[in-house]
Amino acid sequence: MTPDHDHLVKIVRDSMHDVFSTMLNNIELKQVDAYVDGGAPPTGDGILAFVGLAGSWAGTGSVACSAAFACKMSSQFLMTEYQSVDEDVLDAVAEVTNMIIGNVKTRLEEDLGPMGLSIPTVIWGRNFTSRTVGSYEWSVVPFMAGKERIEVQIFLAPRKDNAKPKPGAAVHDTVSI
Amino acid sequence: MTPDHDHLVKIVRDSMHDVFSTMLNNIELKQVDAYVDGGAPPTGDGILAFVGLAGSWAGTGSVACSAAFACKMSSQFLMTEYQSVDEDVLDAVAEVTNMIIGNVKTRLEEDLGPMGLSIPTVIWGRNFTSRTVGSYEWSVVPFMAGKERIEVQIFLAPRKDNAKPKPGAAVHDTVSI
Numbered sequence: 001m002t003p004d005h006d007h008l009v010k011i012v013r014d015s016m017h018d019v020f021s022t023m024l025n026n027i028e029l030k031q032v033d034a035y036v037d038g039g040a041p042p043t044g045d046g047i048l049a050f051v052g053l054a055g056s057w058a059g060t061g062s063v064a065c066s067a068a069f070a071c072k073m074s075s076q077f078l079m080t081e082y083q084s085v086d087e088d089v090l091d092a093v094a095e096v097t098n099m100i101i102g103n104v105k106t107r108l109e110e111d112l113g114p115m116g117l118s119i120p121t122v123i124w125g126r127n128f129t130s131r132t133v134g135s136y137e138w139s140v141v142p143f144m145a146g147k148e149r150i151e152v153q154i155f156l157a158p159r160k161d162n163a164k165p166k167p168g169a170a171v172h173d174t175v176s177i
Numbered sequence: 178m179t180p181d182h183d184h185l186v187k188i189v190r191d192s193m194h195d196v197f198s199t200m201l202n203n204i205e206l207k208q209v210d211a212y213v214d215g216g217a218p219p220t221g222d223g224i225l226a227f228v229g230l231a232g233s234w235a236g237t238g239s240v241a242c243s244a245a246f247a248c249k250m251s252s253q254f255l256m257t258e259y260q261s262v263d264e265d266v267l268d269a270v271a272e273v274t275n276m277i278i279g280n281v282k283t284r285l286e287e288d289l290g291p292m293g294l295s296i297p298t299v300i301w302g303r304n305f306t307s308r309t310v311g312s313y314e315w316s317v318v319p320f321m322a323g324k325e326r327i328e329v330q331i332f333l334a335p336r337k338d339n340a341k342p343k344p345g346a347a348v349h350d351t352v353s354i
Contacts, residue, residue, distance in 0.1 A: 052229025052237075052295020060229075060296050090308045116293045118229020119237050119334070121309050128302025131267045136296075157296070 003057075003108060003156055005139050009034040012141040012152050015103035019096065024076045029150075032142040037153070046070070047085070048130055049097035049122040053105055055115030059156035060132060061101035063093070067124070069148040085124055094120040100152060108156070180285060180333055182316050186211040189318040189329050192280035196273065201253045206327075209319040214330070223247070224262070225307055226274035226299040230282055232292030236333035237309060238278035240270070244301070246325040262301055271297040277329060285333070 003011075013031060020029050047070045050062035065073070071082040074092035082089050098120045105115050123130065132138075136155045143150050180188075190208060197206055224247045227239035242250070248259040251269035259266050275297045282292050300307065309315075309332070318329045 050298060052231060054229060054231040054293025054295045058293060058295050060298060087308065090306070094308070116231025116235060118231045118235050118295050119309055119332075121227060121237060121307060123300055123305055123307050125302055125305025128300055128305045129267070131264065131271070131299045131301070132296055155296075 003111060005034075005036050005137075008104075008139040008154055008156075009141050011104050011107045012100075012139070012154060015100050015107065016141075016143060016152060018103055019099045023096070023099065024073060027073065027076055027145050029143040029145055032144055032149075034139065034141045036137050037140045038137040045126050045128075047090070047093055047122060047124050049093045049120055051098055051101045051120040052118035053101070053108075053115050053156065054118065055113060056159060057108075057112045057115065057156045058159050059136075059154065061097075061104060061152070061154040063097040063100060063150065063152055065093075065150040066148060069145065069150060072145075072148070090122045090124060094122045097122075101154070104154065112156075180288060182211075182213050182314075185281075185316040185331055185333075186318050188281050188284045189277075189316070189331060192277050192284065193318075193320060193329060195280055196276045200273070200276065201250060204250065204253055204322050207321045209321055209326075211316065211318045213314050214317045215314040222303050222305075224267070224270055224299060224301050226270045226297055228275055228278045228297040229295035230278070230285075230292050230333065231295065232290060233336060234285075234289045234292065234333045235336050236331065238274075238281060238329070238331040240274040240277060240327065240329055242270075242327040243325060246322065246327060249322075249325070267299045267301060271299045274299075278331070281331065289333075 016029060020027055046066045048062060048064045050060050053059045053061060067085050070085060070089050070093050073096060074082045074089040077092045077096060078088065102117055105117055109115055136157060138153045138155045141152045193206060197204055223243045225239060225241045227237050230236045230238060244262050247262060247266050247270050250273060251259045251266040254269045254273060279294055282294055286292055315330045315332045320327050
């Protein structure tokens with residue numbers, strides 16, 4: 001079964017609920033309307049963490065939030081007060097992202113077969129541009145925690161070429177775009 | 178076999194050579210001393226593209242360069258002149274990264290078994306911080322193309338937990354750190 005937008009949204013919401021209720025106990029999340037985004041590259045401001053998914057389907061899952069919310073989340077997660085973004089906060093956001101997208105992956109595997117998860121990377125800055133190659137349609141699933149917005153984005157595409165290329169050739173692993 | 182630093186460096190250099198000689202015909206690369214970096218998160222300035230690797234070993238491979246070199250590389254790759262970074266340039270850098278790391282992956286699979294590649298993501302900005310969770314040792318493999326520096330970074334770690342977790346549980350996919 002191809003994971004359509006509505007299915008992905010449900011899986012992301014369930015995963016967020018699981019992670020926030022077990023690991024980030026006191027942060028209440030409100031669901032906001034999800035949508036599909038296939039447009040221009042967003043300009044980031046704040047924290048963006050993502051982790052790759054790879055198998056017969058491949059893609060990326062990301063979590064974006066403000067620096068303030070990242071500190072709040074990290075304070076809950078690590079049970080220490082964080083007022084500003086440091087390495088601990090970046091690591092905590094990466095770990096939370098790993099859990100959320102890992103949870104999504106496990107649910108997706110029921111339909112798509114085994115997938116691997118890469119190591120999460122966190123970007124922190126102002127006015128940076130993030131872009132994923134190709135014209136993918138991302139499922140954007142926002143949540144509100146008080147006045148703070150946290151967004152989970154995910155897309156998946158079936159891999160075009162599952163044949164194993166020969167070492168020594170200029171390999172071009174591609175997905176259907 | 179565990180891919181040690183020297184082995185990774187050799188594989189990265191071979192892959193770079195293959196991709197630059199077949200796809201980026203006129204850009205000559207000079208090898209620079211490679212090193213292991215396990216230190217503080219680097220502050221980025223320019224273009225950083227990366228793609229996840231996932232299998233019984235997981236990791237990330239990245240390519241970093243200046244905006245000017247990204248334009249030069251894209252001009253060669255797409256056979257069109259690019260003077261400034263736009264969506265085409267970001268896509269071209271992502272594609273080249275996909276080829277380089279895909280090539281590395283194919284060579285690694287001889288020792289580590291099948292791995293998947295996620296979809297590349299490109300970050301472009303000034304003064305952004307990029308961090309990968311945990312205290313990994315990255316193999317940093319720089320090259321010079323004239324006065325421009327291009328850096329390939331890669332790390333891999335064996336996954337701790339290959340057991341399939343139950344859906345519904347707060348999943349925590351981790352690697353040995």
